[in-house]
Amino acid sequence: MESKFYVLVAIALSLSILSLVGVVLFYQLTIYQSKIGQQISALETKITGLEEELARVRADLKMLRANLSQQGQQVVLVQQNITSPEIVYEKVKDSVVMIKARVVVETAFGQRYASSQGSGFVYDAAGYIVTNYHVVEGAIEVEVFFPDKSVYEAAIIGSDPYADLAVLKIDPKGKVLYPLELANSSLLRVGQPVIAIGNPYGFEATLTTGVVSQLGRCLVSPGMRLVPNVIQFDAAVNPGSSGGPLLDYSGRVIGVTTAIYAQTGEFAGIGFAIPSNIVARIVESLIRTGKYQHPWMGIDGVDVNMEIARLMSLPEARGFLVTGVAKNSPAERAGLRPGTSAATISEGSVCGFTVYSNERIYVGGDVILAVDGFKIFGIADLLAYLEEHKKPGDQITLTIYRDGQFVNISLTLGAFPS
Numbered sequence: 001m002e003s004k005f006y007v008l009v010a011i012a013l014s015l016s017i018l019s020l021v022g023v024v025l026f027y028q029l030t031i032y033q034s035k036i037g038q039q040i041s042a043l044e045t046k047i048t049g050l051e052e053e054l055a056r057v058r059a060d061l062k063m064l065r066a067n068l069s070q071q072g073q074q075v076v077l078v079q080q081n082i083t084s085p086e087i088v089y090e091k092v093k094d095s096v097v098m099i100k101a102r103v104v105v106e107t108a109f110g111q112r113y114a115s116s117q118g119s120g121f122v123y124d125a126a127g128y129i130v131t132n133y134h135v136v137e138g139a140i141e142v143e144v145f146f147p148d149k150s151v152y153e154a155a156i157i158g159s160d161p162y163a164d165l166a167v168l169k170i171d172p173k174g175k176v177l178y179p180l181e182l183a184n185s186s187l188l189r190v191g192q193p194v195i196a197i198g199n200p201y202g203f204e205a206t207l208t209t210g211v212v213s214q215l216g217r218c219l220v221s222p223g224m225r226l227v228p229n230v231i232q233f234d235a236a237v238n239p240g241s242s243g244g245p246l247l248d249y250s251g252r253v254i255g256v257t258t259a260i261y262a263q264t265g266e267f268a269g270i271g272f273a274i275p276s277n278i279v280a281r282i283v284e285s286l287i288r289t290g291k292y293q294h295p296w297m298g299i300d301g302v303d304v305n306m307e308i309a310r311l312m313s314l315p316e317a318r319g320f321l322v323t324g325v326a327k328n329s330p331a332e333r334a335g336l337r338p339g340t341s342a343a344t345i346s347e348g349s350v351c352g353f354t355v356y357s358n359e360r361i362y363v364g365g366d367v368i369l370a371v372d373g374f375k376i377f378g379i380a381d382l383l384a385y386l387e388e389h390k391k392p393g394d395q396i397t398l399t400i401y402r403d404g405q406f407v408n409i410s411l412t413l414g415a416f417p418s
Contacts, residue, residue: 084249088195089207091251095122095178096244097146098199099131099154099168101139119198119244120144120168121253123283124179129168130283131243132258133159134222136166144170147205158286161223162294162416163274164258167286180245183252185275186388188212188231196235196257196271198244210235210271218351218380219259219272225294225416226351228383231255231273238267246273255279277388294416295386295394298329299336302348302356303378304367311343311363314401318377319367334411337402339365351380369406370399386413 101116118135122128129144136142142154152170159166192212200206210233217230233246237257246255255273262268285292301322302308309317325331325338339362348356368376376382390396392415400407 084193085195085207085209088247088249088251089197092121092178092180092197092245092247093147093205095180096197096205097121097129097144098202098204099129099135099243100143100145101136102141103136103138104140105138117199117202117240118242119240119257121243121245122177122179123167125172125177127170127172127177128157128283128287129154129170130256130279131166131168132256133161133164133166135243136168137161137222142168144168145204146175150175158290158292160282160286160292162221162225163227163278163282163292164219164221164223165256165274165279165282165286165292167283180247181252182276182280183248183250183254185229185231185254185277188215188254188275190214193249194233194235194254195247195249196233196237196241196244197247198237198241198257200236200238200240202240206241208236213270216380216384217272218353218383220353226379226383227274227278228351228380228387229275229278230258231275233271233273234269235271236267237271241271252276253279281388293392295390295392295413296330296416297336297386297411297413298326298331300324300326300338301365301379302350302361303380305348307345308348308363311345312367313404314367318375319369319401320376320379320382321363321367322365323362330411330414334398334409336398336400336409336411337366339363351378351383367401368398369401372397373399 097120099118099120103114103116105112105114116135116139118131120129120131123130136156136159139156142156144152144154154168154170157167157169190212194210194212196208196210198206212231213234214232215229217232219227219230221227231246231254235246237260241257242259244257245253246257248254253276255275256279257271257273259272260267261270261272282292299322301320301324304314304317304319304321306317308314308321322336322338325336341362341364342360343363344358344360345356346358347354348361368382370376371382371385374381374385390413392413395410395412398409398411400409
C-alpha cells in the first residue's frame with residue numbers, strides 16, 4: 001500500500017516538473033517568436049525599400065536605353081542613309097510580285113477580252129498576295145510572277161472596291177515565301193523617306209525612292225467612295241506599279257501604292273498609297289470572309305469653310321455640314337437633321353475636292369464637330385476615325401451644332417451599301 005503511494009507521488013512530481021518545463025519552454029518560444037517576428041518585419045521593411053530603389057533604377061535604365069536607342073538610330077540613319085535603299089531591296093526583293101490578269105471588258109460590240117498588269121506583295125507564307133482591286137477587276141484568269149521567274153496561277157479570295165484592295169491566293173507547291181511586315185501607318189511623318197517597289201510598264205522589280213509628301217489625303221476609290229488617311233508621296237510610280245508596297249527604310253509596308261495624280265497619265269511627282277493600318281483591317285477580313293464591311297452613317301454634306309460659317313453664324317469655321325440624310329440610314333434613325341434653307345456659295349469642298357462652285361446648297365442643318373470626343377475639321381477626319389477604329393454595329397457619339405447649341409447624339413453605325 002505504501003509503495004503505491006510513493007509511486008503516485010513520483011508520478012505527480014514528474015508531471016509537475018514536465019508542466020514547469022513546458023511553461024518555461026513556451027515562454028522562451030514566445031520570446032523567440034517575438035524576436036523572429038521583429039526581425040522578419042525589419043527584413044520586410046528593408047526589402048520594400050530595396051524594391052522601391054530597384055524600381056527607380058529600372059526606370060532610369062529604361063530611360064537611358066531609350067535615349068541610347070534614339071541616338072543609335074540617328075547615327076545609323078546618318079551612316080546608312082546612302083545605302084539604305086539597297087539594303088531594303090535585298091531584304092524584300094523576293095516578296096514583291098508582278099500580277100497579270102485576263103479581264104472581261106464590256107464594249108458597244110459586246111464582251112471583249114483584255115489584259116491588266118500590276119504589282120503585289122506576299123502577305124503570309126500560306127500564299128496570300130495583296131494587290132489593288134483595280135488590277136484584277138473583272139479578271140477571269142490571274143497569274144503571279146516572282147522575281148526568280150517562277151509563275152503561279154492565283155485565285156481571287158476577296159476584294160474591296162471601296163478601298164481598292166484585293167487578296168489573291170496561290171499554291172506555293174513547296175516554294176518558301178517571305179511575307180512582308182506591315183508597319184503602323186499612324187506613326188508616319190511628313191518628310192519621312194520611303195521606297196516604292198513595283199513593275200511600272202512591265203519593268204520588273206523597279207525600286208524608286210522619295211519622301212512622304214503629306215498625310216491624311218482623300219482618294220475616290222473604284223467603288224466611288226472616299227478613302228481617308230491616304231499617304232501622298234513623291235517616289236516615282238507609273239502604270240504597272242499599282243498594288244506594290246510602299247516601304248519605310250526598315251523594309252516594312254506603310255502602304256499599298258494605288259494611284260497617281262497626273263493630267264497626262266504619267267507620273268508628275270504625286271503618288272498615293274492606302275495606309276497600312278487600313279490595309280491590315282481589310283485584308284484580314286478578305287481572307288476570312290472574302291469581303292469587308294465599311295462603317296456607314298448615311299449622310300451627304302460639305303466641309304465647313306469661312307463662307308458657310310458666316311452664312312450660319314457658326315462659332316468657328318470647321319466641321320461637316322449635313323445637307324442630306326439617306327432614307328432608313330443610321331443617320332436618319334439617330335435623328336440627324338439636314339439643311340432646309342437654300343443658299344448660294346462660291347465654293348464648297350469635300351475632303352479637299354471642290355464639289356460646289358457658285359451653286360445652291362441647303363444650309364441650316366446639323367454641323368458635326370466631334371466624334372467620340374475627337375475634333376472634326378471636315379469629313380476626312382470623320383471618315384478616318386470610323387475607318388480605322390469602328391465597324392458596323394458600333395455605337396458612336398457625335399457632337400453637333402444645332403440651332404445655336406451644342407448637342408450630343410448617339411448613332412449606331414451600319415454597313416456601307418453594296
